[in-house]
Amino acid sequence: xxxxxxxxxxxxxxxxxxxxxxxxxxxxxxxAARIAAAALLDTLDAVCAVPGAAPVVAMTGxxxxxxxxxxxxxxxxxxxxxxxxxxxxxxxxxxxHADAAAVHSGLPILQIGMDTPQVxxxxxxxxAAPVVAxxxxxxxxxxxxxxxxxxxxxxxxHAQVLAGVPMSRDDTGERTLRAxxxxxxxxxxxxxxxxxxxxxxxxAVAAMCPDGRFxxAVAAxxxxxxx
Numbered sequence: 001x002x003x004x005x006x007x008x009x010x011x012x013x014x015x016x017x018x019x020x021x022x023x024x025x026x027x028x029x030x031x032a033a034r035i036a037a038a039a040l041l042d043t044l045d046a047v048c049a050v051p052g053a054a055p056v057v058a059m060t061g062x063x064x065x066x067x068x069x070x071x072x073x074x075x076x077x078x079x080x081x082x083x084x085x086x087x088x089x090x091x092x093x094x095x096x097h098a099d100a101a102a103v104h105s106g107l108p109i110l111q112i113g114m115d116t117p118q119v120x121x122x123x124x125x126x127x128a129a130p131v132v133a134x135x136x137x138x139x140x141x142x143x144x145x146x147x148x149x150x151x152x153x154x155x156x157x158h159a160q161v162l163a164g165v166p167m168s169r170d171d172t173g174e175r176t177l178r179a180x181x182x183x184x185x186x187x188x189x190x191x192x193x194x195x196x197x198x199x200x201x202x203x204a205v206a207a208m209c210p211d212g213r214f215x216x217a218v219a220a221x222x223x224x225x226x227x
Contacts, residue, residue, distance in 0.1 A: 013061025097159030
């Protein structure tokens, strides 16, 4: 099938002690990294099942030291992987859009992270639809914590505005919306999702996707059996 859009995942290698540190305690560093790895793997399963999507992963960190490294390596063989570059997270996001556009010239991009493992092929296709169908220039999916979980751009060069937006704040979503509007875009709102920062977030998200790796990794922290 000919690709109609790029589905860009911005990801960090889930290395114990560096990944999802706000889950500890109650999770150990190893458990937190395993939760992050499970989130990435479940996300990639959904991404690779979206019809018409060209999956690209912008990765940073040492995959060799990551939790579930063999599984992640196997999953990445089904996508195009590019390195992250830039001086801060906003710049890395902007560069990731530019680099993904260089690989798949002329296609709109929907960018997500690895912190919403409850996404499905259907929900991702729905989020991308406004820019893929050509009716809208952009899409922004707000996160419950005030950030955002998805950004769709019909013209990827507009991601340059992200370099000037402070990230990981409770007003990042509003600031991103203002930056997009200031450059002439009219973002359509996608569904609001909860991403995973704390163990309370992880448990709430796991309840939404109880059959995946992520839910099993979260259950292990509660002392429940893991299949």
